[in-house]
Amino acid sequence: VALMIFESGMHFDFEKAQVVGPKACLVAVLGTILPLITGTLLTVAYGKPFSPDGVSVGTALAPTSVGIALRLLGEAGVLSYDFGQAIITAAFVDDILSLVLFNVLFSLKGDFDLFKVVIAPIIGIAFMLIAMAAAVKFWPRVINDYILPRIPTKKGEFKVSSSDEALFLIMFALLIVYATTTHFLGTHLWGCFIAGMSFACVKPIHHPHHVWVKQTKRITTWMIRIFFAATVAFSIPVGKLLSIEAFLKGSLMGIVPCIATKVCCAPFMGDAKFVIGWAMVGRAEFAFLIAQMAAAGNMIDEETFSITIWALLYAVIFAPFVFRTVLKRYIERNGLEVDVAEHHGDGECEEDFMDWQPSGEGKTSGEGKTGDLPEVADATKYGREIVELSDVNLDVDGAAPAADQANRRSAPASRGTCGVGITRCLGFHNAFP
Secondary structure, eight states: OHHHHHHHHTTOOHHHHHHHHHHHHHHHHHHHHHHHHHHHHHHHHTTOOIIIIIHHHHHHHOOOOHHHHHHHHHHHTOTTSHHHHHHHHHHHHHHHHHHHHHHHHTTSSSSOOHIIIIIHHHHHHHHHHHHHHHHHHTHHHIIIIIIGGGSOOOOSSOSSOHHHHHHHHHHHHHHHHHHHHHHTTTOHHHHHHHHHHTTSSSSSTTHHHHHHHHHHHHHHHHHHHHHIIIIIHHHSOHHHHTSHHHHHHHHHHIIIIIIIHHHTSOTTSGGGHHHHHHHTTOOOHHHHHHHHHHHHTTSSOHHHHHHHHHHHHHHHHHHHHHHHHHHHHHHHHHTOOOOTTOOOOSSHHHHHHHHOOTTSOSOOOOTTOSBOOOEEETOOBTTBOOSOGGGOEEEOOBOOOHHHHHHHHHSOSSOOOOSSOHHHHTTOTTTOO
């Protein structure tokens, strides 16, 4: 979960957040407060104490899944529109607010502690603001201008450049430092998200994310599966979960505090209000983690835990399907142009992009290849890929067919259909070994 939250922080776009920031932040505030209040009140109506039971349920219902909204907007090709950026920004701010709530919630265990409940969250917020300023002003300059230029270039055959190895080491070190810092302020997950944000402005933009995903995606995928199977699933009281009472109460909790409050959190966003609202409905690992930790800490009983699980399942099951439908209708109704090259997955395209080391650091070509690794003039800095591939000048010394040579000359240099790897996306079918 820590690795996943770190990766989520790396998606934060500070520049676009300034454009859609005020309204998106208001959406995030409403999207966090409304589930918290209604979930708490409904739990009290079910005969449970206001604190910690009611507050625990409300906090578990508050987080929004950034990953679901990011993937569906990317697949639809509308991530660059203002409403798309408003969704992503609101989801990120929602997660930050949920982390603060998470920190406060688990400070409520036991007797009242002024430091844990009041002082520690204030210090944490101040630390987050300083870290965000460093993410924009300090880390990009230090990493791009001072650290990576001094990394020696590796020679020979390899899959990862020395600069990418150094970048990954920096990311992991900062993750440990920030997570440890916020651990003493309440929860290490807060620091994980802040650490990820620290690399959102490192150039080339999104390259740190590619490096991170390349090295951690398999272990993160399997650990998340184990988390659900061996942590959340093992802790669910099946007898209580399958009872009619828990199902009915969980259904009401799922329809009103979990779904309806998120759908109605953007009434001032014009025609896109329901698109943004349904985008905020999605829930993922963090919500289940809060519920499970609350149950493990005896802050909620088995019945309340079962009701919360049913409520979250409603959002997990229905949100992606309804959001996809609402988004499609909104695109058709407004005649929006879809950018098919906007979606960046973790599939083969990213694999090829990561394996390409255009500065000369790369795998040597073997027998039967159509050409040697192309020379790239002024295309990279410190052995890392540039973002604007239109700036790359290719000099291909290979025996590629004439048709392919023509395709390479006529193909656009920065856009294409991303299906079978970055080289094929760009039309350079035989340009690389």
